[in-house]
Amino acid sequence: MSLTAAELIKADHEHLIHPLHHPSDNAEPIIYVRGRGATVTDIAGHDYLDGLSGLWNVNVGHGRKELAKAASAQMEELAYFSGYVGSSSIPAITLAERLIGLAYDNMQAVFFTSGGAESNESAFKTARFYWKTRGKPDKVKIIARQNAYHGLTLQTMSATGMGAYWKMFEPRMPGFVHIQTCYPYRFQGARPGETVGQAAARELEEAILREGPDTVAAFIAEPIHGGGGVIYPTDDYFPLVRQICSKHGVLFIADEVITGFCRTGTWFALSHWNVQPDIMSFAKGVTSGYLPLGGIMVNRDIKDAIDSVKPEDRWMHAYTYSGHPTCCAVALANLDIMQRERLWENAARMGRRLHEGLQAAFGDHPHLGDIRGGKGLLAALELVEDRGTKAFFPGEKKVGPRIQAEMVKRGVITRVKASEAVFFAPPLVVTAEEIDRLVSVTRDAVKAVLGR
Ligand SMILES: Cc1ncc(COP(=O)(O)O)c(C=O)c1O
Numbered sequence: 001m002s003l004t005a006a007e008l009i010k011a012d013h014e015h016l017i018h019p020l021h022h023p024s025d026n027a028e029p030i031i032y033v034r035g036r037g038a039t040v041t042d043i044a045g046h047d048y049l050d051g052l053s054g055l056w057n058v059n060v061g062h063g064r065k066e067l068a069k070a071a072s073a074q075m076e077e078l079a080y081f082s083g084y085v086g087s088s089s090i091p092a093i094t095l096a097e098r099l100i101g102l103a104y105d106n107m108q109a110v111f112f113t114s115g116g117a118e119s120n121e122s123a124f125k126t127a128r129f130y131w132k133t134r135g136k137p138d139k140v141k142i143i144a145r146q147n148a149y150h151g152l153t154l155q156t157m158s159a160t161g162m163g164a165y166w167k168m169f170e171p172r173m174p175g176f177v178h179i180q181t182c183y184p185y186r187f188q189g190a191r192p193g194e195t196v197g198q199a200a201a202r203e204l205e206e207a208i209l210r211e212g213p214d215t216v217a218a219f220i221a222e223p224i225h226g227g228g229g230v231i232y233p234t235d236d237y238f239p240l241v242r243q244i245c246s247k248h249g250v251l252f253i254a255d256e257v258i259t260g261f262c263r264t265g266t267w268f269a270l271s272h273w274n275v276q277p278d279i280m281s282f283a284k285g286v287t288s289g290y291l292p293l294g295g296i297m298v299n300r301d302i303k304d305a306i307d308s309v310k311p312e313d314r315w316m317h318a319y320t321y322s323g324h325p326t327c328c329a330v331a332l333a334n335l336d337i338m339q340r341e342r343l344w345e346n347a348a349r350m351g352r353r354l355h356e357g358l359q360a361a362f363g364d365h366p367h368l369g370d371i372r373g374g375k376g377l378l379a380a381l382e383l384v385e386d387r388g389t390k391a392f393f394p395g396e397k398k399v400g401p402r403i404q405a406e407m408v409k410r411g412v413i414t415r416v417k418a419s420e421a422v423f424f425a426p427p428l429v430v431t432a433e434e435i436d437r438l439v440s441v442t443r444d445a446v447k448a449v450l451g452r
Contacts, residue, residue, distance in 0.1 A: 005031060005043045030408070035062025038427045038434050040413065051407075051414035051438055053377075053427045056226055056258045057284035060337045061427040067290045070333035074326045083112070083323030092323030095331050099286075099297065102267050102335070104276040108300040112293065112323045116257035117151025119281035119294040120220065122317060123253045124155050126279060126298065126306075127218040129315055130251065133305040139217045143207050143250070145181035147228030150220065150255055159220055162228060177211060179203040181225065182233035185370040185382065186390065197237035205244045218251040218279070223269035226258035229421050230380035232372045238273040251278040251302075257294070258378070261285030262338055262428055265348030265376035272375060278302065288334050293327040343428040347376040350435050354379050354424060357439035367450055379424040381442065383450075393419040399449060406445035412438060 003011065012029055031043040038061055040050050053059060060067075074091060083092055096110040111126075113119045124142055131139035144150065148161040157165055158172040161181070166172055180187060182200035190199035208216050221241065225231040245252040254277035259269035263285055270277060279302065283294030298306075306315045321327070337343070355373030358381055362368050369390060373379030383400075385393045393399040400416035407414060407422075415423045422442060426434065 008043070030413075037061045037063065038430045046411070048408070048411050048413045049434055049437060049441075050426060051412050052423060052425050054289050055284075055415075056263070056425045057289035059261050059263060059285040059428045060288040060334055060341075060343065061429040064288070064290070064334075064337065066337070067288070067330050067333050070329050071291060071326050074329035079326050080321075080324060082320070084318065089323060089325040089328070091325045091328035091332060095328040095335075096323075098332065098335060099282075099295075103280065103297050104268065104270070106276045106278075106299045107280065107297040108303040109306075110295050110297050111317070112295040112321075112328070113283070113319060114292045114321050114324075114327075115151075115294045116255075116281065116283035117153050117156045118319070119257065119283055119296050120150045120156045120159065120253070120255060121153045122296050123220070123255075123279045123281050124159070124218070125317055126296065126302065126315070127251045127253065129317075130302050130305050131217055133309055133313075136214065136249075138215050139249075141175040141177060141211055141216045143177045143179060143204065143211070143216060143219045145221055146178050147181050147183065147225050147231060148178075148220070148222060148255075149225070149227040177207055179207045181221075181228075181231060182237040183229075183231050184234055195234055195236055197234035197240060200233075200237055201240035201244060204241060205248070208244070208248045208250055213248040213250065216248070216250050218253050219245055220253040220255055222255045222257075223259045223272070224264060224375065224378055226378075226425075227415075227417065227423075229382070229417055230372050230378055230423055230425075232375065235273060238270060238275040242275045245278075253277060253279045253281065255281045257281055257283045258285075258425070261288075262344040262347050263376050263425070264378055265344050265351055267344065269375070286334070287327060287331045288337075290334065291324075291327040291330045292321075293324065293331055338428075341429070344376075346430075347428040350426075350428075350430050350432065351376040351378070353432060353435045354426075354438065357435060358424075358442075361439050361443045362446075365446070366452060367446075373424070377425055377428055377430065380421045381424075382421045383419070383446070395419055402449045403442075403445045406448045407441055410441045410444060412441045412445075414438075 032040050033043050034041040038050050039047050041047050128140050144159040146161040150156040150159040155173050158176040161178050184196045187196045256268050260282045278299050280297045287293045358371045367383050369382035369384035385391050399419040404416045
Protein backbone atom coordinates (compact mmCIF):
# COMPACT_ATOMS: atom_id res chain seq x y z
CA MET A 1 0.00 0.00 0.00
CA SER A 2 1.38 3.42 -0.88
CA LEU A 3 2.17 5.92 1.87
CA THR A 4 -0.06 8.91 2.63
CA ALA A 5 1.34 12.42 2.22
CA ALA A 6 1.73 12.72 6.00
CA GLU A 7 3.58 9.40 6.19
CA LEU A 8 5.86 10.44 3.33
CA ILE A 9 6.71 13.72 5.05
CA LYS A 10 7.46 11.92 8.30
CA ALA A 11 9.80 9.53 6.46
CA ASP A 12 11.40 12.46 4.65
CA HIS A 13 12.09 14.17 7.99
CA GLU A 14 13.60 11.04 9.43
CA HIS A 15 15.60 9.64 6.52
CA LEU A 16 16.20 12.07 3.67
CA ILE A 17 18.99 14.66 3.67
CA HIS A 18 18.29 17.34 1.06
CA PRO A 19 20.71 19.64 -0.77
CA LEU A 20 21.33 22.71 1.48
CA HIS A 21 19.62 20.76 4.25
CA HIS A 22 18.15 22.39 7.30
CA PRO A 23 14.99 21.14 9.02
CA SER A 24 13.73 24.71 9.48
CA ASP A 25 13.24 24.92 5.72
CA ASN A 26 11.77 21.45 5.39
CA ALA A 27 8.85 21.41 7.81
CA GLU A 28 6.35 20.87 5.02
CA PRO A 29 8.17 19.91 1.84
CA ILE A 30 6.00 20.02 -1.29
CA ILE A 31 5.97 16.55 -2.78
CA TYR A 32 5.79 16.81 -6.56
CA VAL A 33 4.32 13.91 -8.45
CA ARG A 34 3.73 15.00 -12.06
CA GLY A 35 4.85 17.49 -14.67
CA ARG A 36 3.57 18.61 -18.07
CA GLY A 37 5.08 21.47 -20.07
CA ALA A 38 5.75 24.32 -17.66
CA THR A 39 3.37 22.96 -14.99
CA VAL A 40 4.10 20.63 -12.08
CA THR A 41 1.55 19.05 -9.76
CA ASP A 42 1.94 18.11 -6.11
CA ILE A 43 0.69 15.10 -4.21
CA ALA A 44 -2.45 16.97 -3.13
CA GLY A 45 -3.30 17.77 -6.76
CA HIS A 46 -2.27 21.46 -6.75
CA ASP A 47 -0.77 22.77 -10.00
CA TYR A 48 2.17 25.17 -10.07
CA LEU A 49 3.83 27.10 -12.84
CA ASP A 50 7.46 26.00 -12.79
CA GLY A 51 9.32 29.31 -12.77
CA LEU A 52 12.77 27.73 -12.54
CA SER A 53 12.58 24.69 -14.86
CA GLY A 54 13.08 22.34 -11.92
CA LEU A 55 16.56 23.60 -11.08
CA TRP A 56 17.36 25.62 -14.22
CA ASN A 57 17.46 22.39 -16.21
CA VAL A 58 14.12 21.15 -17.58
CA ASN A 59 14.59 23.16 -20.76
CA VAL A 60 12.20 21.18 -23.00
CA GLY A 61 9.53 21.12 -20.29
CA HIS A 62 8.05 18.30 -18.25
CA GLY A 63 6.33 15.11 -19.40
CA ARG A 64 8.09 14.49 -22.72
CA LYS A 65 7.19 10.92 -23.52
CA GLU A 66 9.75 10.67 -26.30
CA LEU A 67 12.54 11.08 -23.75
CA ALA A 68 11.08 8.27 -21.66
CA LYS A 69 10.90 6.15 -24.81
CA ALA A 70 14.51 6.95 -25.73
CA ALA A 71 15.64 5.83 -22.26
CA SER A 72 13.52 2.70 -22.39
CA ALA A 73 14.73 1.72 -25.89
CA GLN A 74 18.39 2.16 -24.93
CA MET A 75 17.94 0.33 -21.62
CA GLU A 76 16.37 -2.61 -23.38
CA GLU A 77 19.27 -2.73 -25.85
CA LEU A 78 22.27 -1.95 -23.59
CA ALA A 79 21.56 0.13 -20.50
CA TYR A 80 25.18 0.55 -19.52
CA PHE A 81 28.65 -0.46 -20.44
CA SER A 82 32.00 0.99 -19.46
CA GLY A 83 33.25 3.89 -21.55
CA TYR A 84 36.82 3.43 -20.33
CA VAL A 85 39.47 3.75 -23.01
CA GLY A 86 39.23 0.91 -25.52
CA SER A 87 35.45 0.61 -25.12
CA SER A 88 32.73 2.86 -26.50
CA SER A 89 29.00 3.08 -27.23
CA ILE A 90 26.91 4.33 -30.12
CA PRO A 91 24.99 6.96 -28.06
CA ALA A 92 28.20 8.40 -26.55
CA ILE A 93 29.97 8.66 -29.90
CA THR A 94 26.90 10.10 -31.63
CA LEU A 95 26.27 12.63 -28.89
CA ALA A 96 29.91 13.78 -28.74
CA GLU A 97 29.94 14.41 -32.46
CA ARG A 98 26.59 16.19 -32.37
CA LEU A 99 27.59 18.45 -29.48
CA ILE A 100 30.79 19.47 -31.22
CA GLY A 101 28.65 20.47 -34.20
CA LEU A 102 26.46 22.69 -32.00
CA ALA A 103 29.11 24.30 -29.82
CA TYR A 104 31.72 26.98 -30.51
CA ASP A 105 33.74 26.42 -33.69
CA ASN A 106 36.95 25.82 -31.77
CA MET A 107 35.57 22.95 -29.66
CA GLN A 108 37.03 19.59 -30.62
CA ALA A 109 36.14 16.83 -28.14
CA VAL A 110 33.88 15.94 -25.23
CA PHE A 111 34.37 14.15 -21.91
CA PHE A 112 31.10 13.16 -20.26
CA THR A 113 30.33 13.41 -16.55
CA SER A 114 27.10 13.10 -14.57
CA GLY A 115 26.64 16.75 -13.65
CA GLY A 116 27.96 20.26 -13.39
CA ALA A 117 30.32 19.90 -10.44
CA GLU A 118 32.09 16.95 -12.01
CA SER A 119 32.34 18.96 -15.22
CA ASN A 120 34.06 21.88 -13.51
CA GLU A 121 36.23 19.50 -11.48
CA SER A 122 37.22 17.87 -14.79
CA ALA A 123 37.92 21.29 -16.30
CA PHE A 124 40.28 22.25 -13.46
CA LYS A 125 42.18 18.96 -13.64
CA THR A 126 42.36 19.19 -17.43
CA ALA A 127 43.76 22.73 -17.22
CA ARG A 128 46.50 21.49 -14.89
CA PHE A 129 47.18 18.51 -17.15
CA TYR A 130 47.42 20.76 -20.21
CA TRP A 131 50.03 23.02 -18.63
CA LYS A 132 52.09 20.06 -17.48
CA THR A 133 52.17 18.79 -21.06
CA ARG A 134 53.38 22.24 -22.08
CA GLY A 135 56.26 22.16 -19.59
CA LYS A 136 54.57 24.54 -17.13
CA PRO A 137 53.74 22.37 -14.10
CA ASP A 138 53.43 25.39 -11.78
CA LYS A 139 50.41 26.74 -13.60
CA VAL A 140 47.83 25.34 -11.17
CA LYS A 141 45.83 28.25 -9.74
CA ILE A 142 42.27 29.03 -10.76
CA ILE A 143 40.90 32.56 -10.79
CA ALA A 144 37.16 32.63 -10.14
CA ARG A 145 34.65 35.35 -9.34
CA GLN A 146 32.56 36.49 -6.43
CA ASN A 147 28.91 35.40 -6.72
CA ALA A 148 29.93 32.37 -8.80
CA TYR A 149 28.44 28.93 -8.22
CA HIS A 150 30.44 26.02 -9.59
CA GLY A 151 29.43 22.91 -7.60
CA LEU A 152 29.77 20.79 -4.48
CA THR A 153 33.19 19.08 -4.67
CA LEU A 154 36.00 20.63 -2.63
CA GLN A 155 37.56 22.21 -5.73
CA THR A 156 34.31 23.49 -7.19
CA MET A 157 33.21 24.69 -3.76
CA SER A 158 36.52 26.55 -3.54
CA ALA A 159 35.87 28.14 -6.93
CA THR A 160 32.37 29.12 -5.82
CA GLY A 161 32.36 32.77 -4.82
CA MET A 162 29.78 32.71 -2.02
CA GLY A 163 31.05 32.28 1.53
CA ALA A 164 27.91 30.55 2.79
CA TYR A 165 28.92 27.48 0.77
CA TRP A 166 32.38 27.34 2.40
CA LYS A 167 31.66 28.19 5.99
CA MET A 168 31.09 24.75 7.52
CA PHE A 169 33.42 22.84 5.19
CA GLU A 170 36.61 24.91 5.30
CA PRO A 171 39.53 24.97 4.78
CA ARG A 172 39.07 25.51 1.07
CA MET A 173 41.45 24.03 -1.49
CA PRO A 174 44.52 26.20 -1.92
CA GLY A 175 45.07 27.97 -5.23
CA PHE A 176 41.63 29.47 -5.79
CA VAL A 177 41.59 33.25 -6.10
CA HIS A 178 38.46 35.40 -6.32
CA ILE A 179 37.96 38.71 -8.05
CA GLN A 180 34.88 40.89 -8.39
CA THR A 181 32.48 39.85 -11.05
CA CYS A 182 31.12 42.15 -13.75
CA TYR A 183 28.11 43.28 -11.72
CA PRO A 184 26.97 46.54 -13.27
CA TYR A 185 24.65 47.42 -10.36
CA ARG A 186 27.15 46.86 -7.53
CA PHE A 187 30.70 46.87 -8.91
CA GLN A 188 33.13 48.84 -6.74
CA GLY A 189 36.22 50.60 -7.97
CA ALA A 190 35.69 51.49 -11.63
CA ARG A 191 37.98 54.35 -12.58
CA PRO A 192 36.62 57.53 -14.17
CA GLY A 193 35.84 56.83 -17.81
CA GLU A 194 36.00 53.05 -17.35
CA THR A 195 32.93 50.88 -17.95
CA VAL A 196 32.17 48.20 -15.37
CA GLY A 197 33.17 45.62 -17.99
CA GLN A 198 36.55 47.28 -18.48
CA ALA A 199 37.10 47.60 -14.73
CA ALA A 200 36.11 43.99 -14.01
CA ALA A 201 38.36 42.76 -16.83
CA ARG A 202 41.18 44.94 -15.45
CA GLU A 203 40.72 43.14 -12.10
CA LEU A 204 41.27 39.86 -13.90
CA GLU A 205 44.48 41.09 -15.49
CA GLU A 206 45.69 42.53 -12.18
CA ALA A 207 44.98 39.20 -10.44
CA ILE A 208 46.91 37.27 -13.10
CA LEU A 209 49.88 39.62 -12.75
CA ARG A 210 49.71 39.63 -8.95
CA GLU A 211 49.60 35.82 -8.74
CA GLY A 212 52.16 35.46 -11.54
CA PRO A 213 51.03 34.23 -14.98
CA ASP A 214 53.31 31.20 -14.60
CA THR A 215 51.20 30.04 -11.64
CA VAL A 216 47.71 30.54 -13.09
CA ALA A 217 46.13 27.65 -15.01
CA ALA A 218 42.70 29.06 -15.81
CA PHE A 219 39.98 31.60 -15.27
CA ILE A 220 36.43 30.29 -14.82
CA ALA A 221 33.22 32.24 -15.37
CA GLU A 222 29.54 31.65 -15.94
CA PRO A 223 28.58 33.78 -18.97
CA ILE A 224 25.56 34.91 -16.95
CA HIS A 225 25.65 33.99 -13.27
CA GLY A 226 22.92 31.62 -12.08
CA GLY A 227 22.42 31.03 -8.36
CA GLY A 228 24.73 33.91 -7.42
CA GLY A 229 22.16 36.40 -8.70
CA VAL A 230 21.47 35.96 -12.44
CA ILE A 231 24.02 38.70 -13.03
CA TYR A 232 24.40 39.91 -16.60
CA PRO A 233 27.79 41.30 -17.69
CA THR A 234 28.21 44.41 -19.80
CA ASP A 235 28.75 43.65 -23.50
CA ASP A 236 32.43 44.62 -23.45
CA TYR A 237 33.39 42.26 -20.60
CA PHE A 238 33.85 38.82 -22.18
CA PRO A 239 35.69 40.06 -25.30
CA LEU A 240 38.17 41.73 -22.90
CA VAL A 241 38.37 38.60 -20.72
CA ARG A 242 39.18 36.53 -23.81
CA GLN A 243 41.96 38.94 -24.84
CA ILE A 244 43.47 39.00 -21.35
CA CYS A 245 43.43 35.21 -20.97
CA SER A 246 45.08 34.77 -24.39
CA LYS A 247 47.65 37.48 -23.70
CA HIS A 248 48.79 35.90 -20.42
CA GLY A 249 48.49 32.22 -21.35
CA VAL A 250 45.56 31.50 -19.04
CA LEU A 251 42.88 29.04 -20.15
CA PHE A 252 39.34 30.39 -20.18
CA ILE A 253 36.77 27.95 -18.79
CA ALA A 254 33.15 28.85 -19.51
CA ASP A 255 30.76 27.30 -17.00
CA GLU A 256 27.67 26.95 -19.20
CA VAL A 257 25.91 24.54 -16.87
CA ILE A 258 22.90 26.88 -16.73
CA THR A 259 23.44 29.02 -19.83
CA GLY A 260 23.82 26.16 -22.32
CA PHE A 261 21.23 24.42 -24.49
CA CYS A 262 19.12 27.36 -25.66
CA ARG A 263 18.52 28.85 -22.21
CA THR A 264 19.73 32.32 -23.24
CA GLY A 265 18.20 32.25 -26.74
CA THR A 266 21.32 30.74 -28.34
CA TRP A 267 22.83 27.27 -28.06
CA PHE A 268 25.63 28.56 -25.81
CA ALA A 269 25.78 31.97 -24.20
CA LEU A 270 29.25 33.31 -25.02
CA SER A 271 28.10 33.59 -28.62
CA HIS A 272 26.16 36.70 -27.52
CA TRP A 273 29.58 38.34 -27.42
CA ASN A 274 31.33 36.37 -30.19
CA VAL A 275 33.71 34.85 -27.68
CA GLN A 276 35.02 31.27 -27.52
CA PRO A 277 36.31 29.57 -24.38
CA ASP A 278 39.11 26.99 -24.25
CA ILE A 279 37.06 24.60 -22.12
CA MET A 280 33.31 24.60 -21.69
CA SER A 281 31.49 22.87 -18.83
CA PHE A 282 27.92 21.78 -19.45
CA ALA A 283 25.21 19.71 -17.69
CA LYS A 284 21.55 20.36 -16.83
CA GLY A 285 19.91 21.25 -20.18
CA VAL A 286 21.86 18.61 -22.12
CA THR A 287 19.19 16.10 -21.02
CA SER A 288 16.70 18.68 -19.72
CA GLY A 289 17.14 16.87 -16.40
CA TYR A 290 15.47 13.65 -17.58
CA LEU A 291 18.66 11.77 -16.63
CA PRO A 292 21.88 13.04 -15.06
CA LEU A 293 24.54 14.02 -17.58
CA GLY A 294 27.22 16.68 -17.96
CA GLY A 295 30.63 17.11 -19.46
CA ILE A 296 33.38 19.31 -20.74
CA MET A 297 34.23 20.26 -24.27
CA VAL A 298 37.83 21.19 -25.04
CA ASN A 299 39.54 22.98 -27.90
CA ARG A 300 41.82 21.29 -30.44
CA ASP A 301 45.02 22.28 -28.65
CA ILE A 302 43.89 20.61 -25.41
CA LYS A 303 42.65 17.55 -27.30
CA ASP A 304 46.05 17.35 -29.01
CA ALA A 305 47.75 17.56 -25.62
CA ILE A 306 45.61 14.68 -24.33
CA ASP A 307 46.37 12.64 -27.48
CA SER A 308 50.09 13.26 -27.69
CA VAL A 309 51.48 12.41 -24.23
CA LYS A 310 53.26 9.13 -23.51
CA PRO A 311 50.92 6.37 -22.24
CA GLU A 312 52.38 6.62 -18.72
CA ASP A 313 51.58 10.36 -18.65
CA ARG A 314 48.01 9.89 -19.79
CA TRP A 315 45.01 11.96 -18.79
CA MET A 316 44.32 9.65 -15.84
CA HIS A 317 40.81 10.96 -15.22
CA ALA A 318 38.05 8.38 -15.06
CA TYR A 319 34.45 7.97 -14.21
CA THR A 320 32.18 4.90 -14.15
CA TYR A 321 29.30 6.71 -15.77
CA SER A 322 31.26 8.70 -18.37
CA GLY A 323 29.37 8.39 -21.64
CA HIS A 324 26.54 6.44 -19.98
CA PRO A 325 24.68 5.01 -23.00
CA THR A 326 21.17 5.59 -21.64
CA CYS A 327 21.89 9.15 -20.50
CA CYS A 328 23.50 9.92 -23.88
CA ALA A 329 20.50 8.43 -25.74
CA VAL A 330 18.18 10.70 -23.77
CA ALA A 331 20.42 13.69 -24.50
CA LEU A 332 20.21 12.92 -28.23
CA ALA A 333 16.42 12.79 -28.10
CA ASN A 334 16.43 16.01 -26.06
CA LEU A 335 18.54 17.74 -28.74
CA ASP A 336 16.08 16.46 -31.37
CA ILE A 337 13.27 18.27 -29.55
CA MET A 338 15.28 21.49 -29.19
CA GLN A 339 16.15 21.49 -32.89
CA ARG A 340 12.73 20.42 -34.15
CA GLU A 341 10.92 23.02 -32.04
CA ARG A 342 13.65 25.66 -32.46
CA LEU A 343 13.46 26.30 -28.71
CA TRP A 344 16.14 29.01 -28.77
CA GLU A 345 13.59 31.16 -30.63
CA ASN A 346 10.83 30.80 -28.03
CA ALA A 347 13.44 31.32 -25.28
CA ALA A 348 14.51 34.60 -26.88
CA ARG A 349 10.95 35.80 -27.53
CA MET A 350 9.54 34.85 -24.13
CA GLY A 351 12.69 36.14 -22.46
CA ARG A 352 12.06 39.59 -23.94
CA ARG A 353 8.44 39.45 -22.80
CA LEU A 354 9.50 38.46 -19.28
CA HIS A 355 12.09 41.22 -19.09
CA GLU A 356 9.65 43.84 -20.37
CA GLY A 357 6.94 42.54 -18.05
CA LEU A 358 9.23 42.83 -15.02
CA GLN A 359 10.22 46.35 -16.06
CA ALA A 360 6.58 47.41 -16.44
CA ALA A 361 5.58 45.83 -13.11
CA PHE A 362 8.56 46.92 -10.99
CA GLY A 363 10.25 49.80 -12.83
CA ASP A 364 9.04 52.41 -10.35
CA HIS A 365 8.83 50.21 -7.26
CA PRO A 366 10.37 51.92 -4.22
CA HIS A 367 12.34 48.78 -3.31
CA LEU A 368 13.60 47.96 -6.78
CA GLY A 369 17.34 47.51 -6.97
CA ASP A 370 17.87 46.02 -10.40
CA ILE A 371 16.01 44.07 -13.07
CA ARG A 372 18.15 41.71 -15.12
CA GLY A 373 17.03 39.82 -18.19
CA GLY A 374 16.53 40.01 -21.92
CA LYS A 375 18.81 37.20 -23.02
CA GLY A 376 16.49 34.24 -23.17
CA LEU A 377 14.68 32.82 -20.18
CA LEU A 378 17.06 33.87 -17.45
CA ALA A 379 16.01 36.85 -15.36
CA ALA A 380 16.13 38.28 -11.85
CA LEU A 381 14.52 40.94 -9.76
CA GLU A 382 16.90 42.39 -7.16
CA LEU A 383 15.22 44.09 -4.22
CA VAL A 384 16.79 46.52 -1.77
CA GLU A 385 15.64 48.05 1.49
CA ASP A 386 17.10 51.42 0.52
CA ARG A 387 17.52 52.48 -3.09
CA GLY A 388 20.01 55.20 -2.16
CA THR A 389 22.49 52.96 -0.34
CA LYS A 390 21.50 49.78 -2.24
CA ALA A 391 21.35 48.03 1.16
CA PHE A 392 19.61 44.67 1.14
CA PHE A 393 16.80 43.90 3.55
CA PRO A 394 18.29 42.36 6.70
CA GLY A 395 18.27 38.55 6.57
CA GLU A 396 16.08 38.26 9.67
CA LYS A 397 13.21 39.96 7.83
CA LYS A 398 13.22 36.95 5.50
CA VAL A 399 11.90 39.07 2.64
CA GLY A 400 13.04 36.63 -0.06
CA PRO A 401 11.64 33.46 1.54
CA ARG A 402 8.37 35.25 2.33
CA ILE A 403 8.00 36.39 -1.29
CA GLN A 404 8.75 32.84 -2.38
CA ALA A 405 6.05 31.49 -0.01
CA GLU A 406 3.51 34.04 -1.30
CA MET A 407 4.31 32.95 -4.86
CA VAL A 408 3.80 29.29 -3.95
CA LYS A 409 0.42 30.19 -2.43
CA ARG A 410 -0.46 31.73 -5.80
CA GLY A 411 0.71 28.67 -7.73
CA VAL A 412 4.19 29.67 -8.89
CA ILE A 413 7.44 27.93 -7.96
CA THR A 414 10.75 29.74 -8.17
CA ARG A 415 13.92 30.33 -6.22
CA VAL A 416 15.17 33.34 -4.29
CA LYS A 417 18.62 34.35 -3.09
CA ALA A 418 18.27 35.18 0.61
CA SER A 419 16.51 38.56 0.84
CA GLU A 420 18.19 39.80 -2.30
CA ALA A 421 16.70 38.48 -5.50
CA VAL A 422 13.91 36.49 -7.11
CA PHE A 423 14.97 34.30 -10.04
CA PHE A 424 13.10 33.38 -13.22
CA ALA A 425 14.10 30.57 -15.58
CA PRO A 426 10.95 28.78 -16.78
CA PRO A 427 11.05 25.93 -19.31
CA LEU A 428 11.77 27.10 -22.86
CA VAL A 429 8.30 25.97 -23.96
CA VAL A 430 6.62 28.53 -21.68
CA THR A 431 3.72 30.45 -23.26
CA ALA A 432 3.03 34.20 -23.30
CA GLU A 433 0.13 33.71 -20.88
CA GLU A 434 2.38 31.82 -18.48
CA ILE A 435 5.02 34.55 -18.64
CA ASP A 436 2.39 37.17 -17.87
CA ARG A 437 1.19 35.08 -14.93
CA LEU A 438 4.74 34.71 -13.64
CA VAL A 439 5.10 38.50 -13.61
CA SER A 440 1.70 39.27 -12.11
CA VAL A 441 2.08 36.65 -9.37
CA THR A 442 5.50 38.06 -8.51
CA ARG A 443 4.00 41.56 -8.33
CA ASP A 444 1.20 40.37 -6.03
CA ALA A 445 3.61 38.41 -3.83
CA VAL A 446 5.96 41.40 -3.43
CA LYS A 447 2.95 43.57 -2.52
CA ALA A 448 1.80 41.01 0.05
CA VAL A 449 5.22 41.06 1.72
CA LEU A 450 6.35 44.69 1.36
CA GLY A 451 2.90 46.32 1.37
CA ARG A 452 3.47 48.03 -2.00
C1 LIG B 1 26.72 27.47 -13.08
C2 LIG B 1 26.71 26.15 -12.38
N1 LIG B 1 27.82 25.40 -12.40
C3 LIG B 1 27.87 24.21 -11.81
C4 LIG B 1 26.79 23.71 -11.12
C5 LIG B 1 26.87 22.38 -10.46
O1 LIG B 1 26.09 21.48 -11.15
P1 LIG B 1 25.58 20.12 -10.44
O2 LIG B 1 24.66 20.54 -9.35
O3 LIG B 1 24.91 19.38 -11.57
O4 LIG B 1 26.78 19.40 -9.95
C6 LIG B 1 25.60 24.45 -11.08
C7 LIG B 1 24.42 23.95 -10.35
O5 LIG B 1 23.43 24.59 -10.18
C8 LIG B 1 25.56 25.71 -11.71
O6 LIG B 1 24.47 26.47 -11.66
